[in-house]
Amino acid sequence: MILRPATQDDAPLLAAWDEKPHVKWCTGFDPDLPLPDEAREDWAAQIARDVDWLDILIGEVEGRAIGVVQIIDPHLEESHYWGTCAPNQRAIDIWIGEESDLARGFGTQMMRLAIARCFADLTVANILIDPLMINTAAIRFYRRLGFVDVGERRFGDDACQVMELRRAQWEETET
Ligand SMILES: CC(C)(COP(=O)(O)OP(=O)(O)OC[C@H]1O[C@@H](n2cnc3c(N)ncnc32)[C@H](O)[C@@H]1OP(=O)(O)O)[C@@H](O)C(=O)NCCC(=O)NCCS
Numbered sequence: 001m002i003l004r005p006a007t008q009d010d011a012p013l014l015a016a017w018d019e020k021p022h023v024k025w026c027t028g029f030d031p032d033l034p035l036p037d038e039a040r041e042d043w044a045a046q047i048a049r050d051v052d053w054l055d056i057l058i059g060e061v062e063g064r065a066i067g068v069v070q071i072i073d074p075h076l077e078e079s080h081y082w083g084t085c086a087p088n089q090r091a092i093d094i095w096i097g098e099e100s101d102l103a104r105g106f107g108t109q110m111m112r113l114a115i116a117r118c119f120a121d122l123t124v125a126n127i128l129i130d131p132l133m134i135n136t137a138a139i140r141f142y143r144r145l146g147f148v149d150v151g152e153r154r155f156g157d158d159a160c161q162v163m164e165l166r167r168a169q170w171e172e173t174e175t
Pocket residue numbers: 022023026094095096097101102103104105106107108109130131132135136137138140141
């Protein structure tokens with residue numbers, strides 16, 4: 001497994017993954033309906049951006065793209081999705097593209113690489129994630145990686161479980 005920066009060639013695949021029922025469901029959309037236009041990400045434009053608060057990374061196994069991780073700096077991110085946020089944090093989003101690649105250990109490997117990448121910056125104190133409360137499988141997945149519950153929070157219409165991994169906790173599990 002490697003994590004590499006997304007390129008323009010990945011844009012169509014990322015758009016196709018957005019329409020997968022398991023991806024729509026985890027972002028609060030009806031898995032059985034087409035994604036509403038306003039929710040459609042313009043991946044080509046996102047990938048073309050050159051901002052220091054966003055990394056779009058593709059998980060690749062034996063040359064095949066299998067999933068994506070987005071790492072943001074919630075303090076600098078322009079929409080202020082996380083609200084007013086202290087600096088020196090990161091927030092991660094992750095999803096596997098194809099149903100047939102779920103539950104094969106790829107997500108765990110991608111998260112480990114993404115976490116190490118975040119903490120390689122020594123100023124980063126903790127990593128945040130915000131699975132939907134109903135996404136109990138993802139919450140279990142993050143707990144196994146050392147994330148702990150911070151509290152329930154609403155982002156728009158979505159009831160989410162905010163979780164965090166602190167540097168000290170990660171260093172403990174790494175040794
Ligand atoms: C969450 C996710 C990235 C985990 O990656 P993965 O490669 O499937 O996970 P791994 O094989 O490394 O670990 C298996 C664990 O993943 C979790 N998991 C989360 N969503 C899952 C899904 N849709 N299918 C299967 N397992 C899932 C489970 O906890 C599972 O362990 P379990 O045996 O306790 O149920 C991946 O399942 C996924 O993309 N799910 C849909 C999108 C999503 O929910 N993203 C997170 C949004 S916060």
